[in-house]
Amino acid sequence: MTEVLKRDEVVAARGVRVTFGAVKALDGADLVIHSGECVGLVGHNGAGKSTIVNVINGGLTPHEGTITYGGQDERGISAARANGVRCVFQELSLCPNLTVTENARIMHPDLKGWNWRSGALALVEAHLQEIFPGHSIDGDSTVDDLSIAERQMVEIAISFAGTDKKPKLVILDEPTSSLDAGLAAQLMAYIRKFVSEGGSVLLISHILGEILSTSDRIVVMKDGRVTADRAAGEFSTRSLVEAMGNVVREQEWARAAATKTGEPVLSMPPRRGHGLAFEAYRGEMIGLAGLGGHGQTEALLDLYLDRNSNWWPTRRREIAFVAGDRSLNGTFPLWSILKNLSVASLGQLSTNRMVDRMREETLGESWKKRIEIRTPDMDNRILSLSGGNQQKVLFARALATTADIVLMDDPMRGVDIGTKQEVYDILRSEAANGRTFIWYSTEMDEIRLCDRVYVFREGAIMEELIGEDITEKNILAASFSEGAAA
């Protein structure tokens, strides 16, 4: 390594090994980031991406290997911060009971003096405006009152903000997982601006389009090692998927031949007194589209409560829910992986009101294989899983029930591309067998897989699209204006 390159290095991790019990999370991984570049980091769920982020961020001391900042060997969170490293974590880390401004103060302790509030407010508002122009987040709101997308935006803005000096490296772990396409595009444009001015970004995402369009260089991880590290221009979507160890499959997706047949299995009058009514029929896959935060999650919750407001456990569950915000309303953090998976199916796993442990384990093992939940032991705690693998457990929880209707609230957050393909196939075959899926997604590619789509605007359903009319153009038109484009 020449002196010139060394000076240019913002951070370098070399030969890093980290183990958690029997799991080799990092098995001799190397990652070097230079100033003025955006490095895309991809890999399957559990490949070791968040672990290497924690090592670079100083939160985790590796069992072997070196970490240098600007060529200097240093350790710990304060060394990382002093060297200009900031991180937006996959599981967002804002304090929920504090306001946006107070959270900015925690991340920037140099905002001092009796007037720190107005300094913090100005800082966060300026960066929110620069990154997400036109946003409507109030800096005095309590974080708990914000949607998951808004929390993600706030954390991103606070991380890019600098009181006296700009950060040198911002690590973004799945930053767009809850953002709709418009907000994601704003963030990608800002990243390009930030690196053109000499900053560095480490971008982790399972949305390969944004990795390919925004990164200068792409690093691929597999089973704790770096398996490819090349200029972004040398990859295509296909070669990137293959480098991650997945087989590229042409999406063969036959929509249901007929929609709206028979009696509706679920319905809801027009929301907020205007727009269209909601109806779902047996075997349909219904997409909820529109800009994020326009009432889709609220509609799902109302549909769920309409069918399941009973506190008494029922043997035959009618409706299941896959949460998108897994840490808020998805996982039971103190429970094992198996208990998290089986909790919605206890009725069907019980004899004489006692859970049959053998049947529970068989259920766990079958789903572990089916969607590749990466763990040596299903009795490990759920939080020992990587984020994407936790999300797979929530999927398995809903699909393992006998519920005829499954509601999904942007359920693919952080799930890798190989697993997504598996899950899409499971959804399609289950729908063909008569299950109804109601699917809110912030990803246009997923909305396009649905048989019928309701587009939300300002809390109400403003457009219904069926079959071939489900196009990005029509969805965008209905998201913004009075009618869908022809």
Ligand SMILES: Nc1ncnc2c1ncn2[C@@H]1O[C@H](COP(=O)(O)OP(=O)(O)OP(=O)(O)O)[C@@H](O)[C@H]1O
């Ligand atoms: N605290 C922990 N205890 C036990 N195992 C852990 C812990 N943290 C991570 N692991 C394991 O280390 C491996 C790497 O996890 P990591 O979170 O780095 O994956 P990832 O590539 O970020 O995945 P994802 O795409 O799902 O976020 C996984 O097998 C995970 O189960």
